[in-house]
Amino acid sequence: MNLFPMMLGQVVEESFWKRLPGPALYGFLVLGLLFGIGLCFALSRVPSNMRRWVIVSFTFLAGLPYVAAYLWPIPVAADFQTEIPRNGVESVGFFLNQAMDPVGTITNIIQGFLLGVGFYSLVRIHLTKVKRKQENWGFSIVLLTCFVLMAGFGLRDWQIRTFMDDTGALNVRDNWTFVNYAQDFLFEGLYQQMDSAMFSMIAFFILSAAYRAFRVRSVEATVMMASALILMLNLMGALTFAQGSAINELAGNTNNLFLLNFKINTFADWLRSTMQIPAIRAIDFGVGLGALAMGLRLWLGLEKGGVT
Amino acid sequence: MFNWLEGQQYLDTGFVGVLATLLVVASILFNIKRANKGAKNLFIRRIAGLNAIDDAIGRATEMGRPVLMVPGIGPLDAISVQAVNIFAQITKSAAQFSTPVRLCCASAAVYAYAQEVIRDVYTEQGMNDRFMPETVQFVSDQQFAFAAGVSGMIHREKVAATFLLGQFFAESLIFAETSNAVGAIQVAGSTQSTQTPFFIAACDYVLIGDEFYAASAYMTRDPVLVGSLVGQDWAKIFVAGVIMVGTLGLSAEMTQQTDTHREGNKMVPVSESTGGKATTEKKKAADTAVARVFRPYIPEEMTKDKFTREKKPVPEGAEEGGE
Numbered sequence: 009m010n011l012f013p014m015m016l017g018q019v020v021e022e023s024f025w026k027r028l029p030g031p032a033l034y035g036f037l038v039l040g041l042l043f044g045i046g047l048c049f050a051l052s053r054v055p056s057n058m059r060r061w062v063i064v065s066f067t068f069l070a071g072l073p074y075v076a077a078y079l080w081p082i083p084v085a086a087d088f089q090t091e092i093p094r095n096g097v098e099s100v101g102f103f104l105n106q107a108m109d110p111v112g113t114i115t116n117i118i119q120g121f122l123l124g125v126g127f128y129s130l131v132r133i134h135l136t137k138v139k140r141k142q143e144n145w146g147f148s149i150v151l152l153t154c155f156v157l158m159a160g161f162g163l164r165d166w167q168i169r170t171f172m173d174d175t176g177a178l179n180v181r182d183n184w185t186f187v188n189y190a191q192d193f194l195f196e197g198l199y200q201q202m203d204s205a206m207f208s209m210i211a212f213f214i215l216s217a218a219y220r221a222f223r224v225r226s227v228e229a230t231v232m233m234a235s236a237l238i239l240m241l242n243l244m245g246a247l248t249f250a251q252g253s254a255i256n257e258l259a260g261n262t263n264n265l266f267l268l269n270f271k272i273n274t275f276a277d278w279l280r281s282t283m284q285i286p287a288i289r290a291i292d293f294g295v296g297l298g299a300l301a302m303g304l305r306l307w308l309g310l311e312k313g314g315v316t
Numbered sequence: 317m318f319n320w321l322e323g324q325q326y327l328d329t330g331f332v333g334v335l336a337t338l339l340v341v342a343s344i345l346f347n348i349k350r351a352n353k354g355a356k357n358l359f360i361r362r363i364a365g366l367n368a369i370d371d372a373i374g375r376a377t378e379m380g381r382p383v384l385m386v387p388g389i390g391p392l393d394a395i396s397v398q399a400v401n402i403f404a405q406i407t408k409s410a411a412q413f414s415t416p417v418r419l420c421c422a423s424a425a426v427y428a429y430a431q432e433v434i435r436d437v438y439t440e441q442g443m444n445d446r447f448m449p450e451t452v453q454f455v456s457d458q459q460f461a462f463a464a465g466v467s468g469m470i471h472r473e474k475v476a477a478t479f480l481l482g483q484f485f486a487e488s489l490i491f492a493e494t495s496n497a498v499g500a501i502q503v504a505g506s507t508q509s510t511q512t513p514f515f516i517a518a519c520d521y522v523l524i525g526d527e528f529y530a531a532s533a534y535m536t537r538d539p540v541l542v543g544s545l546v547g548q549d550w551a552k553i554f555v556a557g558v559i560m561v562g563t564l565g566l567s568a569e570m571t572q573q574t575d576t577h578r579e580g581n582k583m584v585p586v587s588e589s590t591g592g593k594a595t596t597e598k599k600k601a602a603d604t605a606v607a608r609v610f611r612p613y614i615p616e617e618m619t620k621d622k623f624t625r626e627k628k629p630v631p632e633g634a635e636e637g638g639e
Contacts, residue, residue, distance in 0.1 A: 079334065080323070081324070081325070082325055083322070083324070084322065084323070084618045085618065085623040093625070101323070119391075119392075123424040123457070126424030126427050126457070127454070129431075129452075129454045130455070130456075144472060203460045206463055207486065209490065210490060213489045213490060213492075213493040214489060217489060217517040220496075221516070293555055295507045295509075295526055295528070297526065297551050297555075298525075298529030299395065299507070301545075302397065303394045304341060304344055305348075305540065305544060306394065311540075312540075
């Protein structure tokens with residue numbers, strides 16, 4: 009639970025999902041710990057042929073609060089933290105809506121454990137490379153060194169700033185220690201710069217991709233190139249102004265308002281609103297329905313996963 | 317007594333959204349059941365990007381180079397699960413020819429899932445020894461660190477085929493162009509409509525939109541997946557029908573005159589808001605029944621000001637609001 013509101017002296021309402029420090033909370037913690045240990049033990053004893061059903065049941069239970077919260081009547085104009093439900097239906101609605109945060113937190117905790125699994129993979133692969141002196145093993149040493157330095161200096165810097173700097177002196181660069189300088193050099197001086205450099209490379213890749221895509225090889229490529237050309241010209245202010253003015257003058261002289269449709273920005277707007285947006289919406293509908301079907305299959309245990 | 321209409325999502329026309337979702341769910345489940353019973357007339361059209369998978373693996377086998385697979389940089393969700401399921405099929409084909417694969421993950425959760433699935437594939441093929449630690453690897457959860465890591469791998473290992481399927485953002489073009497630079501066949505598909513054009517411009521084959529979700533049904537012909545796909549198609553027809561009917565209905569309604577129009581959350585007489593200057597006017601989009609489906613009225617007695625509940629007692633000593 010987020011303790012900051014309590015530390016600021018704000019009112020924190022207690023619910024089934026949110027306990028204030030005290031005997032009840034410690035009781036729940038002990039019970040949760042015992043339940044977790046018991047669950048791990050029980051899961052390790054599950055026969056192989058039953059494991060699928062265990063996973064399916066957990067997946068179903070994990071998804072159930074979200075489905076129930078979507079379908080169960082949401083109490084109208086309710087403040088779930090400070091108000092008391094008026095009847096049984098609202099009580100269930102309050103319970104489900106209050107459950108959303110803790111269920112999300114459980115997911116975050118599991119993700120936190122999995123991050124450790126990810127780091128283990130990274131370190132194992134690169135340590136093996138160094139140990140066996142495989143091709144490009146030098147890069148692996150760089151990675152492992154950076155890994156240790158960033159983690160070490162980052163953690164120490166956080167400790168100093170959070171627990172040892174009561175007066176905020178470290179907000180002034182002159183008061184920095186070696187650790188603060190090292191963390192700043194590694195994060196701001198190296199990491200952020202390399203991140204930006206990687207991002208900026210996209211500009212060159214766009215150019216090379218556009219060169220290949222816009223070569224007139226087929227009808228589709230020609231249409232794509234023509235559309236892109238109109239949209240790019242539309243972004244050139246001087247050109248659209250000059251062309252727009254010329255069209256306005258011509259339309260005025262000939263008294264033919266139809267000519268106004270030939271302005272570049274009118275073309276570009278038409279392409280965007282009549283061609284691009286409907287196509288994107290159609291794609292998004294398909295993707296949304298696909299995600300719904302996939303989610304449904306996962307939730308109900310119909311998705312077998314992989315090829316097994 | 318239980319009253320569904322006490323729910324915020326069911327007020328006025330709000331239930332339409334829930335009803336539409338339930339209809340979609342029903343059509344998917346119905347078709348899954350139909351397919352499981354052995355319905356014969358469930359057809360999936362040809363998808364070029366998926367037909368290219370065998371060619372790409374064949375090429376990698378001939379060249380003796382690995383196949384690279386990236387499930388995007390999103391978290392473990394329906395998209396990455398689907399991507400890994402497709403990669404499982406690709407790995408199955410690659411394993412039959414002893415072609416090495418590399419699956420790079422940006423999310424530790426996806427990595428854990430992918431590792432299990434890909435290991436299962438090798439086990440199923442009786443090739444446990446071919447599953448190496450680098451077959452499935454976690455690279456970084458930072459977008460451009462991941463992009464740099466994977467690009468480096470593409471260059472160093474000179475991959476013969478790249479499969480980019482999942483949730484991609486700005487790094488999509490980096491992968492696609494780097495793969496092109498080493499002469500790899502690229503098959504890509506993203507659920508991000510903003511990244512699909514980049515893939516179309518840079519890759520050899522692209523799965524557009526829901527083709528991505530159709531992939532595993534197309535490759536396995538599993539009745540559950542094929543039935544689900546047909547259910548999605550029914551839902552698409554339903555959505556398209558609703559759009560057509562809605563467009564026609566809205567257009568027809570907007571030609572009519574009305575003596576009441578919508579102001580905020582209620583309908584008021586035109587004469588009242590015009591100070592008696594006019595009693596009727598042409599209907600605007602907001603006044604139509606179609607618009608009401610998407611912007612339901614909330615009855616005044618149900619609004620925040622009118623709807624009262626007892627407050628919980630404030631614990632003694634606690635300050636309201638804090639600093």
